[in-house]
Amino acid sequence: MENVDYPNSTKDVKIPTDPIEKVIGQDEAIKYVRIAAAQKRHILLVGAPGTGKSMIGQAMASLLPKPNFEISVIDNPEHPERPFLEIRSRLDVENEKKIPKGKLIKPVDVPIMVAERMGLRCKRCGSISKPEIPVCPNCGSDKYKSHTSPFDDIVFGGNAREDKVYTTEVINGKEEKVLYEYKGGHVYVYDERALSNREQASVPRNVIVSLNRSIFVQATGASETELLGDVRHDPYGGHSEIGTKPFKRVVPGAIHEAHEGVLFIDELSNLGALQRHLLTAMQEKRFAITGRNPTSSGASVRVDNVPCDFILIGALNFGDIGTLLPPLRSRILGNGFEVLMNTVMEDNPKNVKKIVQFIAQEIMADGRIPHANSKAIEVIINEARKRARVYDSKEGLTLRLRDLAGIIKLAGDFATIDESEYIEEKHVLLAIEKAKPIEQQMQKKYGSLWRSTASDYGISHAPDEHVF
Numbered sequence: 001m002e003n004v005d006y007p008n009s010t011k012d013v014k015i016p017t018d019p020i021e022k023v024i025g026q027d028e029a030i031k032y033v034r035i036a037a038a039q040k041r042h043i044l045l046v047g048a049p050g051t052g053k054s055m056i057g058q059a060m061a062s063l064l065p066k067p068n069f070e071i072s073v074i075d076n077p078e079h080p081e082r083p084f085l086e087i088r089s090r091l092d093v094e095n096e097k098k099i100p101k102g103k104l105i106k107p108v109d110v111p112i113m114v115a116e117r118m119g120l121r122c123k124r125c126g127s128i129s130k131p132e133i134p135v136c137p138n139c140g141s142d143k144y145k146s147h148t149s150p151f152d153d154i155v156f157g158g159n160a161r162e163d164k165v166y167t168t169e170v171i172n173g174k175e176e177k178v179l180y181e182y183k184g185g186h187v188y189v190y191d192e193r194a195l196s197n198r199e200q201a202s203v204p205r206n207v208i209v210s211l212n213r214s215i216f217v218q219a220t221g222a223s224e225t226e227l228l229g230d231v232r233h234d235p236y237g238g239h240s241e242i243g244t245k246p247f248k249r250v251v252p253g254a255i256h257e258a259h260e261g262v263l264f265i266d267e268l269s270n271l272g273a274l275q276r277h278l279l280t281a282m283q284e285k286r287f288a289i290t291g292r293n294p295t296s297s298g299a300s301v302r303v304d305n306v307p308c309d310f311i312l313i314g315a316l317n318f319g320d321i322g323t324l325l326p327p328l329r330s331r332i333l334g335n336g337f338e339v340l341m342n343t344v345m346e347d348n349p350k351n352v353k354k355i356v357q358f359i360a361q362e363i364m365a366d367g368r369i370p371h372a373n374s375k376a377i378e379v380i381i382n383e384a385r386k387r388a389r390v391y392d393s394k395e396g397l398t399l400r401l402r403d404l405a406g407i408i409k410l411a412g413d414f415a416t417i418d419e420s421e422y423i424e425e426k427h428v429l430l431a432i433e434k435a436k437p438i439e440q441q442m443q444k445k446y447g448s449l450w451r452s453t454a455s456d457y458g459i460s461h462a463p464d465e466h467v468f
């Protein structure tokens, strides 16, 4: 055994904040993940369960810049079943938030005609008062009644108060449309630019891929709609009054949500026939969203060319590699890397320290269990050695870390029940015992597996047990 000084407890262990540095023993995979993030390449992670594939996928997303585009679907009034796609950059979206406010203007500066129509200025005496007050406080005349001729009401269609008045003004030698608006006790004026921004902002849009999305998207591949998107059914068939308009029913797939980010697919081989669609999406970087249930009213709706430019991380068990569609595999290989996950790492002081870091990480991540003392740490490390031997017939430290994490948490629970300040050796030993697969527990209890099954059937010993 190597001579290593364990810390007094995991309390003294420094845990990295960078998610990439939390992954231990997979240096090769990390190396490729860094390249893939910088160069936008795909990755296939092949290997045993619980060795950090999902963890690496998540960490990779942290290496990517934040997304720059928002994708929305907007109504196409001419042809509602072919909604328009709208792609706006972060800058566009932020600028729009800034500009659309009109300019605040003093009531005395509002042009006389406009001020009169708003009820801001008395038509008779010209004094200014709030539009909500119907009678001029200065001359006592009714602001909303005509005074010039008794027939005004008929000729001009009456004099109702107008909160919005459109007019034209000459700005820099050019005639422009201008809006004056009375809102919340103030008058605002919008020039043509502010008006068009205001219109833009008020376009009803269905933002299907937002700017503040998570760029790590995990798909199980269990359903076609989850991966590729869908258009929801509307029992009213998108009827203009009672139905929901088609553009509002468009739902993105994981491939779209992962635009500019990472699409992580576990058990890539489970995708089956969907692998073909995934391949198309990777080649085109665009994929139409359409209703995928032929009996639904969504089936007639379609948005073409929805962007889906993602980095694929596919995870796979070694045995399943044959079920991968060859063109998909070659697509990944031709534009990325295949990495075999390690299951064991060399037993040296540096790596022992990494296991110590891992123990501390797991305890901190759990949040409800106490720290482990130095003796407990030593027992866990010995278990990591034993597991390398048992599961991989190798000398070293196991990297099948989900299982080891399970033992740490279980030991933590025993320590908590004990009201112990630390996880101690005895808690770890108990956890190791409890975590043994049920077959091993039965073997220990009954001497042999055979005997244990026999006792289930009330047989005191197996008939030809002596043969074994």
Ligand SMILES: Nc1ncnc2c1ncn2[C@@H]1O[C@H](COP(=O)(O)OP(=O)(O)OP(=O)(O)O)[C@@H](O)[C@H]1O
Pocket (backbone or CB within 6 Å): 022, 023, 024, 025, 026, 048, 049, 050, 051, 052, 053, 054, 055, 056, 266, 315, 358, 362, 399, 400, 401, 402, 403, 405
């Ligand atoms: N290399 C590692 N470094 C640090 N912790 C790890 C590592 N591998 C696994 N773990 C721990 O085990 C947990 C499970 O790992 P993860 O989900 O990444 O495994 P996986 O390879 O994706 O497994 P599966 O094939 O079952 O999906 C992690 O959340 C982490 O706590």
Ligand SMILES: [Mg+2]
Pocket (backbone or CB within 6 Å): 053, 054, 055, 266, 315
């Ligand atoms: Mg996983």
